[in-house]
Amino acid sequence: MNYKTQMKAAKKGIVTKEMKIVACKENMLEQELIKLVAEGKVVIPANINHKSLNPEGIGDGLRTKVNVNLGISGDSIDYCREMQKVKLAIDFGAEAIMDLSNYGKTQEFRTKLIEKSPAMIGTVPMYDAIGYLEKDLLDIKAEDFLNVVRAHAKQGVDFVTIHAGINKRTISLFKEDKRRMNIVSRGGSLLFAWMEMTGNENPFYEYYDELLEILREYDVTISLGDAMRPGCLDDSTDAGQVSELIELGLLTKRAWEKDVQVMIEGPGHMAMNEIAANMQIEKRLCHGAPFYVLGPLVTDIAPGYDHITSAIGGAIAATNGANFLCYVTPAEHLRLPDLNDVKEGVIAAKIAAHSADIANGIKGARDRDNKMADARQKLDWEEMFKIAIDGEKAKEYFESVPPESKHSCSMCGKMCAVRTTNRILNGEKVELLQNEVK
Structure with missing residues (x-):
């Protein structure tokens, strides 16, 4: 192997086996795909140690992908159930699984996940830092944070969320502008607390070059996290969010110089009329890097139904430039999701992603819809159930x-x-x- 990352290979004109698979899935010429990867407009998260991976591409001109969050928490320790969620998510078409475990045997769970999952695996190393290091937040050193990233990368994680854009400049604006909900990002809030307690700069920002060296070694895609994402409609598109996005654009170019693939994470909670502009701003400030959004949730008053508020926002976002949707379940803001919540969340996100692909004219996106129309014209119910996203539920309704x-x-x-x-x-x-x- 004479290249270290997918991006490096693309810059050298080498078509990797992962690029061949992605090009085939996307009905795209390999040379068209390789150009997008070299430019950073498409990423193929594929850690060299994730042997069971069925690679996917994320970015402009490709199908919108869906990520599912799950993991072990202190209030719900059930490793078997989380693996059931993984299987269910993959069965319903999720292309990525993010392990957000922050309690218990996180390394064992993650190892098993990477061994078995054909989907991309992502993590937020910051979540795992306290448990992995067995140190309280104030006792963690900058080098410790990098060691956790190294451990995740070595295990085979395909992409990591790193909140490198919340630096002293961003925090200064956040404090000056004030917010209704302050910081709602878990990783962002922990880094904010660490910086305030120690007086130090964000270690992921201060030692960003060292971080990139780790990621390049294993070809881990960096997902630049949005620590300042809005947690309610009233905080969207404010100074904190936009200033962090500017920082992420600068960090994107530095990562590309090291041949590290980059995604940008985005909002959050946002009124529908702001979504399109936010997508365009991200693409402009972050030089066309793929955009990964949580939602956005278009209203704050629907706990129990936030898979719907998220799907509305996700469809608008993906139609206007977002490339990767993080699912939201009915349990959002309320509790850890159960199996049914995961199913509802995945299906809502897949509907949003597919609807956007149709609107964006993605090659082949309408094919399944046309098959459904043909089956309906013939009143062929069994065929309709085969084509449906959730044929089992459709059949149960019909027969009830x-x-x-x-x-x-x-x-x-x-x-x-x-x-x-x-x-x-x-x-x-x-x-x-x-x-x-x-």
């Missing part, structure tokens, strides 16, 4: 109130518009009061 005729559903019965039109075009009568055989 059985129609009199199999060529309709219980909503319209014999007055089904498709049935009526098909009969007339076939030269048959439409007799609504008669018992018809067909």
